[in-house]
Amino acid sequence: MSKKSKITQFSIITISLIFFLLNLTVFKLQIVKGDEYKLISDKNYVRLKKISPIRGEIYDRKYRPIAENQPSFNLYIMPSKVENKHLLTQFLADNFEVSYQEVDDLIYKQRFRKFQELLVIQNVSFERMVEISEQTDDYPSLFFKTETIRRYKYPNHFSGYVGRINENEYERLKDSDYSINSIIGKTGLEKYYESILVGKSGYEVLQVDASGRNLKFFRQNLRKEAQDGNDLILTIDNDLQNYAASLLPADKNACILICDVKTGGVLAYVSNPVYNPNLFTSGISSKKWQELINDPRKPMLDRIINATYPPGSAFKPIIATLGLEDSLITVDTKLAECKGGMYIGDRFFKCWYEDGHGKLSLLDAIKYSCDVYFYDLSLKIELARMYEFTDSNYLLVRTGIDLIGERKGFFPTEKWYKDNYGRYAGIIGPKTNLAIGQGEVLTTPLQLCAYYTALARDGNWIQPHLLEKKISGETTESFKALTKNLPVTNDHLQLIQKALYKAVNESYGTGVAARVGNVNIFGKTGSAENHMGEETHSWFAGYASWNEPEISFVVFLENAGHGGSVSAPIMRKLIVYYNKIR
Amino acid sequence: MLVKIKNPDWSILVLLIILLMIGVVAIFSASTTKIGDEYHTENYYYKQIVWIIIAFGLTLFMLRIPYTVIDFLIIPSFILSVILLIVVLFLPEIKGSHRWIQLGFFNLQPSELAKITTIMLIAKLISKPGIGDGKILVRSFGIVIIPILLIMLEPDLGTTLIFIMILFSLLLASDLPLFYIILMLAPLLSVITSFFSVTFFIVYMIILILILYRTRLSWIIIGLNTVFNTFVFFITPLIWNGLKVYQRNRILSFIEPSRDPFGAGYQIIQSKIAIGSGKLFGKGFLLGTQKNLNFLPEHHTDFIFSVIGEEFGFIGCFVVLALFFLLLLRISIVINKLKRKEMRYISVGIFAYLTFQVFVNVGMNLGIVPTTGVPLPFISYGGSNLLINILGISLILKFLNEKSIF
Numbered sequence: 001m002s003k004k005s006k007i008t009q010f011s012i013i014t015i016s017l018i019f020f021l022l023n024l025t026v027f028k029l030q031i032v033k034g035d036e037y038k039l040i041s042d043k044n045y046v047r048l049k050k051i052s053p054i055r056g057e058i059y060d061r062k063y064r065p066i067a068e069n070q071p072s073f074n075l076y077i078m079p080s081k082v083e084n085k086h087l088l089t090q091f092l093a094d095n096f097e098v099s100y101q102e103v104d105d106l107i108y109k110q111r112f113r114k115f116q117e118l119l120v121i122q123n124v125s126f127e128r129m130v131e132i133s134e135q136t137d138d139y140p141s142l143f144f145k146t147e148t149i150r151r152y153k154y155p156n157h158f159s160g161y162v163g164r165i166n167e168n169e170y171e172r173l174k175d176s177d178y179s180i181n182s183i184i185g186k187t188g189l190e191k192y193y194e195s196i197l198v199g200k201s202g203y204e205v206l207q208v209d210a211s212g213r214n215l216k217f218f219r220q221n222l223r224k225e226a227q228d229g230n231d232l233i234l235t236i237d238n239d240l241q242n243y244a245a246s247l248l249p250a251d252k253n254a255c256i257l258i259c260d261v262k263t264g265g266v267l268a269y270v271s272n273p274v275y276n277p278n279l280f281t282s283g284i285s286s287k288k289w290q291e292l293i294n295d296p297r298k299p300m301l302d303r304i305i306n307a308t309y310p311p312g313s314a315f316k317p318i319i320a321t322l323g324l325e326d327s328l329i330t331v332d333t334k335l336a337e338c339k340g341g342m343y344i345g346d347r348f349f350k351c352w353y354e355d356g357h358g359k360l361s362l363l364d365a366i367k368y369s370c371d372v373y374f375y376d377l378s379l380k381i382e383l384a385r386m387y388e389f390t391d392s393n394y395l396l397v398r399t400g401i402d403l404i405g406e407r408k409g410f411f412p413t414e415k416w417y418k419d420n421y422g423r424y425a426g427i428i429g430p431k432t433n434l435a436i437g438q439g440e441v442l443t444t445p446l447q448l449c450a451y452y453t454a455l456a457r458d459g460n461w462i463q464p465h466l467l468e469k470k471i472s473g474e475t476t477e478s479f480k481a482l483t484k485n486l487p488v489t490n491d492h493l494q495l496i497q498k499a500l501y502k503a504v505n506e507s508y509g510t511g512v513a514a515r516v517g518n519v520n521i522f523g524k525t526g527s528a529e530n531h532m533g534e535e536t537h538s539w540f541a542g543y544a545s546w547n548e549p550e551i552s553f554v555v556f557l558e559n560a561g562h563g564g565s566v567s568a569p570i571m572r573k574l575i576v577y578y579n580k581i582r
Numbered sequence: 583m584l585v586k587i588k589n590p591d592w593s594i595l596v597l598l599i600i601l602l603m604i605g606v607v608a609i610f611s612a613s614t615t616k617i618g619d620e621y622h623t624e625n626y627y628y629k630q631i632v633w634i635i636i637a638f639g640l641t642l643f644m645l646r647i648p649y650t651v652i653d654f655l656i657i658p659s660f661i662l663s664v665i666l667l668i669v670v671l672f673l674p675e676i677k678g679s680h681r682w683i684q685l686g687f688f689n690l691q692p693s694e695l696a697k698i699t700t701i702m703l704i705a706k707l708i709s710k711p712g713i714g715d716g717k718i719l720v721r722s723f724g725i726v727i728i729p730i731l732l733i734m735l736e737p738d739l740g741t742t743l744i745f746i747m748i749l750f751s752l753l754l755a756s757d758l759p760l761f762y763i764i765l766m767l768a769p770l771l772s773v774i775t776s777f778f779s780v781t782f783f784i785v786y787m788i789i790l791i792l793i794l795y796r797t798r799l800s801w802i803i804i805g806l807n808t809v810f811n812t813f814v815f816f817i818t819p820l821i822w823n824g825l826k827v828y829q830r831n832r833i834l835s836f837i838e839p840s841r842d843p844f845g846a847g848y849q850i851i852q853s854k855i856a857i858g859s860g861k862l863f864g865k866g867f868l869l870g871t872q873k874n875l876n877f878l879p880e881h882h883t884d885f886i887f888s889v890i891g892e893e894f895g896f897i898g899c900f901v902v903l904a905l906f907f908l909l910l911l912r913i914s915i916v917i918n919k920l921k922r923k924e925m926r927y928i929s930v931g932i933f934a935y936l937t938f939q940v941f942v943n944v945g946m947n948l949g950i951v952p953t954t955g956v957p958l959p960f961i962s963y964g965g966s967n968l969l970i971n972i973l974g975i976s977l978i979l980k981f982l983n984e985k986s987i988f
Contacts, residue, residue, distance in 0.1 A: 037861075
């Protein structure tokens with residue numbers, strides 16, 4: 001036989017065997033065991049059931065709840081049991097805060113998984129549930145399940161909130177453990193730690209027929225337990241947080257940030273005005289949502305990380321250390337005389353103190369917050385060097401706090417001025433203003449707080465964070481904060497610390513309103529002029545030390561007046577309070 | 583210089599068209615669902631029709647250009663498919679692997695193109711007159727290893743196996759003496775027997791020695807082969823037991839994904855229930871219920887056979903299988919008529935991968951073959967696969983058309 005016909009022969013034998021085997025198997029399934037399979041199919045005996053994990057809860061440093069799960073009655077549809085879709089959809093639209101279109105869309109999305117339940121309404125009240133249950137005879141596809149809903153203990157910007165998974169999230173996550181019913185972290189810690197909080201679904205194969213007989217398709221692993229999400233223990237102190245929130249005037253846009261100097265953990269995180277995250281957990285109505293996003297005071301804006309402001313005089317320690325590091329000044333150098341301002345070229349740059357400070361050296365210049373000293377110092381510094389030094393003190397980069405959407409700071413370059421103000425734009429004038437934290441320099445309150453924390457830590461910058469540890473059963477894992485060093489020598493740093501101490505504790509220091517008798521407070525005020533209003537932004541940033549530095553802080557109020565008269569007294573109250581609870 | 587189409591092989595063409603039509607109907611049903619009193623149908627069946635038309639357009643074009651043009655394109659198109667296989671690795675994952683290049687209107691699967699270009703290149707290189715055994719082995723292995731390595735990286739087990747199938751079918755068809763193939767396959771079987779018993783292995787060795795003796799191989803090589811396979815037999819359990827539990831599980835679930843009862847295993851069970859519950863006549867068109875049960879809606883692709891089984895019963899399954907059998911039977915008969923080696927080898931390669939795909943896909947639907955994600959040729963939805971399968975058939979049609987020239 002030739003090779004060619006051998007190939008043909010071999011091929012025919014192969015396909016004959018294969019098709020005989022396949023037909024035999026089909027015959028076995030459909031003819032021999034057909035009745036059995038038909039029964040299984042009709043009654044849907046074999047079913048894969050998902051077991052939802054419990055979302056981890058969020059606690060403060062003393063294990064008091066911030067976000068917890070509370071029982072909730074949720075209304076579901078089983079799409080396969082829908083008799084008349086139009087009537088059902090109309091019924092839901094009439095009885096709940098949900099539109100016909102929304103329900104219709106939900107059912108449509110789940111059309112190819114019609115044996116999987118579909119969450120329609122969350123958090124139905126008990127009375128309502130009883131009322132609806134009486135009518136569900138007409139709608140056999142409806143049923144209630146007792147599940148949980150997320151509750152936040154107080155309005156805040158850091159916890160974020162959870163909500164029903166949306167279309168984009170579903171498209172991105174449907175291949176992992178999410179379904180169309182999933183509740184997912186939308187912002188804040190809930191989003192940042194979603195993968196830790198959410199846990200992992202379990203599965204159960206139900207394969208029992210009506211008479212209770214086990215069908216035994218699977219030999220093993222019939223139930224895979226859900227893994228509940230990890231609980232988060234935050235560095236937040238609920239008492240301090242709530243007290244801080246109570247101190248901010250309701251009509252001011254403002255924020256307070258207090259950090260643990262040792263760990264970088266945030267103790268209080270208040271941004272005003274605030275919104276109630278509970279509004280979102282069971283689906284916010286579009287009217288309320290419009291109200292929130294159209295509110296001119298922007299309650300959804302987290303002013304600690306999502307807004308940048310000119311830091312004003314709170315920026316002066318940076319320029320002072322830059323002068324020392326580059327040997328442009330020493331501690332004793334006296335710069336230009338303050339006569340309520342000074343001339344640079346033919347332009348008069350005003351000091352905030354109209355009567356004038358006279359000739360000052362470094363420590364007094366910071367203590368009195370004399371602008372002229374820094375104007376004069378700025379003349380010795382290149383703009384590029386100012387940029388670089390600000391950047392290397394981590395005021396322009398994101399701090400890496402464990403939240404979503406943190407903004408970077410901003411510091412202009414020569415190129416930026418030329419691009420925005422034309423080729424011949426002078427930079428001496430703007431640079432003079434930058435030296436006192438005015439003009440184009442912008443930082444988030446968080447970046448500034450991280451800088452003062454680093455001053456309190458003798459020049460060691462630490463990543464601010466809200467998570468202290470995550471807990472899963474018996475095991476806990478602590479947050480590991482990054483640390484880096486500021487480009488400042490120890491001698492110079494001690495001078496700055498000394499100046500910050502004088503600013504609060506010596507008479508006529510700008511921060512003297514924050515003084516507390518038995519606590520060593522180091523601080524710098526700031527009053528930044530801005531285009532948002534007549535009044536200056538009011539800053540007070542610094543740290544407080546008992547035996548050693550313990551807390552660092554930033555108190556900031558938009559367009560509220562001077563740092564020394566508005567922000568410093570608020571911080572004083574907080575330190576008195578902290579002194580009691582520490 | 584266009585080639586005239588004379589006496590195309592009507593039986594192949596008609597069988598192909600019937601299978602394609604059954605596919606469109608099955609896809610329509612698989613992508614239709616009923617909620618309450620409303621039906622919804624996805625537009626997959628429509629897209630499939632468009633692909634069929636495109637494929638036939640290409641077929642007509644291919645039948646009319648001279649074979650020398652196609653021959654000239656073999657090397658460039660192989661290089662192109664290798665480039666695409668590399669490109670796809672750098673694109674974002676879709677469903678956990680790097681198999682598809684998203685082009686907006688459809689997802690291109692480079693491994694499909696690579697199948698046919700690899701077959702053609704190997705066939706071209708090993709059909710040169712007077713080529714020695716060594717060259718056949720070096721060339722075919724040297725070519726096939728490139729797509730295999732790239733596809734393993736995606737990763738895509740099903741398609742990797744198809745390439746191995748292709749290689750062996752081409753070697754079988756070539757002038758290479760049979761014992762080479764036996765020697766290559768022997769250690770693989772030894773690994774498998776090592777999971778059973780020593781008696782089993784001894785029987786296997788005796789059969790192997792007898793077969794090799796019949797090929798008149800020298801006793802030295804037969805002896806060396808026996809020693810080597812015995813070594814493999816004894817070393818395999820040692821290696822296996824040396825592995826950590828998780829490593830073993832990883833290998834096992836690679837070979838048999840249905841070990842996971844919550845993933846692929848559940849899919850298989852549902853497929854068996856769907857087919858079984860169809861009984862003799864099926865539940866009727868659009869009346870299947872199991873297709874909406876699965877977690878992964880892959881009924882219009884890999885699990886289309888279960889839809890046919892459920893809605894058209896044993897009759898439907900038998901008809902589809904019979905059509906495939908007749909098509910493949912006709913191809914194996916016409917291969918005998920092809921005079922040029924190159925064309926014969928290409929046809930054998932196409933025959934082999936079509937047969938393999940039908941067997942693996944239907945076997946998977948019936949729960950007798952591990953789940954590997956291989957579609958059912960001509961029936962399953964899918965642009966790249968459908969196009970390449972139809973082009974494969976049209977190549978064979980073209981060879982038959984050209985036979986009078988040579």
